[in-house]
Amino acid sequence: EPEVTQTPSHQVTQMGQEVILRCVPISNHLYFYWYRQILGQKVEFLVSFYNNEISEKSEIFDDQFSVERPDGSNFTLKIRSTKLEDSAMYFCATGTGSKLQYFGPGTRLTVT
């Protein structure tokens, strides 16, 4: 069964550094999403992406965040200058445009 994959599984970085989280979507999916879950809190929507542009973004998704699909396969989330409060589990999800979204296993980001 096709799966969404994410790399790395765990990323440790120092405050102020840039990080790139990667996601490989299911091959025929056209809608892409990032969510995050701070430890002990809700899973929160960050951004959705379709047709090579952002469809919607949350208040969390400020200028420090960006997304792109650089090679038509990977879908990346970049945080330009990480803060301690960016420490969280980041989930990629992909879909065909129906209400169903398929999630990856997540990347745990730890900012020290």
Added chain:
Amino acid sequence: GNSVTQMEGPVTLSEEAFLTINCTYTATGYPSLFWYVQYPGEGLQLLLKATKADDKGSNKGFEATYRKETTSFHLEKGSVQVSDSAVYFCALSDLPGGATNKLIFGTGTLLAVQP
């Protein structure tokens, strides 16, 4: 705004016990409702869904009924197994918020089933 409230965990049950995890929602319009499950070390997997009032979603022995009158979507299973131990998330689709159908999640409920 739209929101989902789940009962707090952890929920600890013995094998073959009956499970209920409560979920209520606040939404404008008529959202679709979902239960996702996260097994240890894995991603979120869709467990079941319901797209309109009175729909019952079911999968792997789990059931949930979309109750518009009580704005609830409680998850139930008649006889849990150790392998059901996981975190369960209730979620709704953010309709009619555009074509992206972003999901709004509850906090998750940890279920631990003991043999």
